[in-house]
Amino acid sequence: MESISTQLTVTAERVAAEAAERVLTAREKVLAGGSVLVDTKSSETDVVTAVDRESERFVRARLAELRPGEPVLGEEDGGELADGGVTWVVDPIDGTVNFLYGYPWFAVSLAAQVDGVSVAGAVVEPVSGRRWTATRGGGAYLDGRPLRAGTPERLELALVGTGFAYDRERRTRQAGLVASLLGRVRDIRRGGAASLELCAVAAGWTDAFFEHGLNRWDWAAGALLATEAGAVVHLPGSAPDLGEDLTFAAAAPIADALRAALAEGGSARI
Incomplete structure (x- = not known):
């Protein structure tokens, strides 16, 4: 049944x-x-x-x-x-x-x-x-x-997705956070659809995704996919060191390192 x-x-x-x-x-x-x-x-x-x-x-x-x-x-x-x-x-x-x-x-x-x-x-x-x-x-x-999330050996080899808010001032702060991360990862991707960015983590097409300011409908299905594929997922409100409204999904081997890098880059102040 x-x-x-x-x-x-x-x-x-x-x-x-x-x-x-x-x-x-x-x-x-x-x-x-x-x-x-x-x-x-x-x-x-x-x-x-x-x-x-x-x-x-x-x-x-x-x-x-x-x-x-x-x-x-x-x-x-x-x-x-x-x-x-x-x-x-x-x-x-x-x-x-x-x-x-x-x-x-x-x-x-x-x-x-x-x-x-x-x-x-x-x-x-x-x-x-x-x-x-x-x-x-x-x-x-x-x-x-x-689906299974990826297994990057370290953060420097991780392909990371992100997204930006519509508010101009917040976008500028987000750009600063991405700039702080660029030298610490393989590369950055920005596709413009959070649900699909989370699906990409689930498929191993990217190794992580983070974005501030998403609404429940943006992550409700995609975050479940990432979780069920074995990624480490933090939904808004669950990781205050990264900001109260950050959505985070990362392959397990680099999740802690990415979280630390985002915290160091000022994620909580975005």
């Missing part, structure tokens, strides 16, 4: 994949010369499109059919975590700026959480069709293939 968490993962993958198909159709129309309504949120560079909103409305409607009565927390229409029971956490397009520019690194991210802890999740890429899934205690997978 399937566990409840496994059933939730199946639902997360199904709904995220259906939403991803709709996002892909919208993208193809835009690339063919169509237009998409664009608005801004926290700043001129923090954008939301009509496709984001339509994708979230679709996810909410499908979950209401498949898992009636379970609340949804989403980037566009908000919501709250349930006190006990399952809450669904959705980012209808993670990497909206990439989507808007035609850059194919974006995804639909959907996780099921119980008491704020992810127990099931799926991240689906509309363009490539890749499906990343994880179940708490049941492993992490890419298109059904099990």
